[in-house]
Amino acid sequence: QVRGQAAAAKPEDSPNALARRWFEDAKFGLFVHWGVYSLLGKGEWVMNNDKIPIAEYRKLPPQFNPVKFDADEWVKLAKSAGMRYITVTTKHHDGFCMYDSKLTDYDVVDATPYGKDPIKALAAACRKHRIKLFFYYSLLDWHHPDYYPWGMTGHDTGREKKGDWAKYVAYYQGQVRELCTNYGEIGGVWFDGWWDLPKAAWDLEGTYRIIHELQPGALVGNNHHVAPFPGEDFQMFEQDLPGENSAGFNKADAAAALPLETCLTMNDSWGYNSKDDHFKSPEQVVHALVGAAGRGANLLLNVGPRPDGAIGPEFAERLLTVGRWLEGSGKTIYGSRRGPIPPKPWGVSTVRGALGGEAPEVFLHILKPDVNEVTLPEVLATSVAFPLGKSTPLKTTAAEGGVKLTIPADARAPYDTILSVTAPMPDQR
Ligand code: H79
CATH class of the missing domain: 3.20.20.80 (Glycosidases)
Incomplete structure (x- = not known):
């Protein structure tokens, strides 16, 4: 144009x-x-x-x-x-x-x-x-x-x-x-x-x-x-x-x-x-x-x-x-738009960035304070997850149908514990 x-x-x-x-x-x-x-x-x-x-x-x-x-x-x-x-x-x-x-x-x-x-x-x-x-x-x-x-x-x-x-x-x-x-x-x-x-x-x-x-x-x-x-x-x-x-x-x-x-x-x-x-x-x-x-x-x-x-x-x-x-x-x-994980008993997901060509960033919103693990579906299995604003990634373990994220107590936030999930960037060399 x-x-x-x-x-x-x-x-x-x-x-x-x-x-x-x-x-x-x-x-x-x-x-x-x-x-x-x-x-x-x-x-x-x-x-x-x-x-x-x-x-x-x-x-x-x-x-x-x-x-x-x-x-x-x-x-x-x-x-x-x-x-x-x-x-x-x-x-x-x-x-x-x-x-x-x-x-x-x-x-x-x-x-x-x-x-x-x-x-x-x-x-x-x-x-x-x-x-x-x-x-x-x-x-x-x-x-x-x-x-x-x-x-x-x-x-x-x-x-x-x-x-x-x-x-x-x-x-x-x-x-x-x-x-x-x-x-x-x-x-x-x-x-x-x-x-x-x-x-x-x-x-x-x-x-x-x-x-x-x-x-x-x-x-x-x-x-x-x-x-x-x-x-x-x-x-x-x-x-x-x-x-x-x-x-x-x-x-x-x-x-x-x-x-x-x-x-x-x-x-x-x-x-x-x-x-x-x-x-x-x-x-x-x-x-x-x-x-x-x-x-x-x-x-x-x-x-x-x-x-x-x-x-x-x-x-x-x-x-x-x-x-x-x-x-x-x-x-x-x-x-954001609704995320790839439909509403669950623990909360919901949102996603940003997919429209603008940036790497999409998925957010898990954990709305129940006593939830200490969530399972990501297969499509997100190679992702890295951080509590919002923190730099230590969450521990993941293989689980049936995807990968399990463990949420430590110090990652909890008032109202909504938000986990940021991004796929590792593909190697472009
Ligand atoms: O402005 C606020 C309310 O005054 C108005 N909408 C919100 C935003 C509102 N009016 N009615 N209602 C909300 C409830 C509607 C109930 C309904 Fe029915 C049930 C509409 C149709 C079936 C009541 C029973 C009215 C008709 C039959």
Whole structure:
């Protein structure tokens, strides 16, 4: 290829393909659920769960004045945690828009005393700190008068049992257009709530076309819990690692060859819940991140900021601890792919370098503290293994089906004992 000459447009060089690769390298993102529901401190489903009529729920926006919201602080926290992107709720199931929409007055600029667009501030801060921004957008809407009556949820909010479905589709697609137009380059759009209505209702193809046309480098994901649809760029799993189904609705396998993402929340709530103090420890978060990486997936880790806009110390302290762990161990995570050894009771493997032409480096992540030996498969039998950052190779002995590595006690590390395994370079003389 001649320098200065336009490269042939190869599919793998398209903005979308490059973005997918970026996404797979990024590995760790911050998920933020924040809305007028945060005022009640009972999670983002409170309107449905407490059967709050629309007329009653509409009393929340006039109370929403997040004087402590500081987009720079959010972004700095995400960066200190080692996160490479942020996915923020622009509209959740309650239908309230956390950005300035021209298609409704039911938004943060028109309906709250705050009167500013926090998504605009967040987009600016993300640009400044070079981190990507994704928009969560709920397809389902418990507030819009034309939202089809009825979906599976939201029956007790006083919505009238009538509506013009085509108008709702135009509304939501118009909002997607706004989100793809008014905030500069975005990382992608993260849909939720698809499962509320029959598939045909949504015109997803049309929606995805709008995004890919307006934002050629943006990635589309849809939290529909089933196998990916055409036009989607990554496949997500809610509350479970790919291939697991503790939540009961993650029945899709990960065979689609799309980039993968698992979303989890730091406690047991997405939106702010003042009573939920069931926080994951930094070790549990590291295990989730490593477990996702070993299955080829990103971890999108959620926090629920308070109604005043601050992300509480119960989230921040844990995130910073994970960030410090990543400073030492991130090279086994960022830019990695799932390794040659599938998930085992002792942990997972990741691999780096195979794409760039360097010798591949395989990392074994031993997540169980009492494991003192692992067996490498035949394909790695001629490898040399070191505890990460150490220079004394581990003892190996021949074993059935491969070679056994002995892990001495002084090689153990907190959270994750990482072993670096490299094949000896072939003699090139
Ligand atoms: O935004 C957060 C949650 O509010 C939202 N997604 C995360 C990221 C979410 N909404 N619902 N759920 C998560 C759980 C979904 C449960 C489901 Fe079902 C089971 C959907 C379909 C089967 C509940 C029962 C809804 C319909 C039937």
